[in-house]
Amino acid sequence: MEKGVENLLEMLFEFHGHKCPAAPLGLRAGLAAMKRLGVERAANKELYCICETGSAHATMCFVDGVQVATGCTFGKSNIEKTEFCKNAITLIDVKRKKAVRVALNPEFQKKGLQSEFVRLRASGVEPQNIAPEIVNPLIDNIMRQPDEVLFKISDVFDYDxxxxxxxxxxxxxxxxxxxxxxxxxxxxxxxxxxxxxxxxE
Incomplete structure (x- = not known):
């Protein structure tokens, strides 16, 4: 893992509060979108992100990874969530009016949703109480996979x-x-x- 990405992963878990697979998937999605667009992390509002994560489901943590990777944050108002309940983002280069959509590969996601980590979460175990030997291999696998295994990445398209x-x-x-x-x-x-x-009243 590159040192810069390793630092972002550490920043992510400190910000997010616990280790889980969905947050690093969001990190990787944001990095993949930036790479395809040819842009750097937003210092202010150079980028805008539409995150399809929604709420009240098993992989909402995805959006925190996206924020850490892209610099698109709710504090800067350059990210929004739709209620599509999907692990997908559209990242927009505001100045050039260009965008890319990155969505989690369904085959990879299905394997993750059948993991012991998700089984424990579904039974009511809090993520911070799941043993490192269960969660760490999932994170390591996510961080070493090539983008094309993890995601479906669109071509760059115009976005007004x-x-x-x-x-x-x-x-x-x-x-x-x-x-x-x-x-x-x-x-x-x-x-x-x-x-x-x-x-x-």
Whole structure:
């Protein structure tokens, strides 16, 4: 494993909180997408990622690996999740308006979903309580496989991405007094309020 990738893997597990197979698969997916696009990790908003992971299923950890690899993070608002419940991403080069889609190879994923790790998770065992001798070989296997074994990678295609402009304009909610940026301001009885106060009866 290259030193840079090894460092990212260490960063991933520290950020993610536990070892599991899905997070390094997300890391590899992000790296594969960047390689195909010919781009570097986003320092700010040079890239935008659409992650199809969704929620409430066995491999949601995938998205944390994608964030670490690409630099597309929820804090920078250059990543979004759809509810497709798939391990796939579309990575967009914002300036060039080019994109690539990377999806987990179904044959590889099926083998992973039949692993002892997933069986234990399905029985209610927390990931941090699964023995290293079960999880570490899965991670090692993921990190040494070539991209074409792990993923289906599209050709680069045009993507007319329109970035939402950030704002520095803010208001004080006239009901709760908290600061709210203009995208979240609503009018209620002629007063500028936040979304939470707007929804109150």
């Amino acid at each position: 991405f329109k970035q939402r402009k950030g704002t520095f304009k803010w208001y004080e909610c006239e009901e709760c007094g908290e600061i709210v940026f203009e995208h979240g301001v609503r009018l209620k009885d002629g007063r500028k309020v936040c979304c939470g106060c707007y929804e109150k």
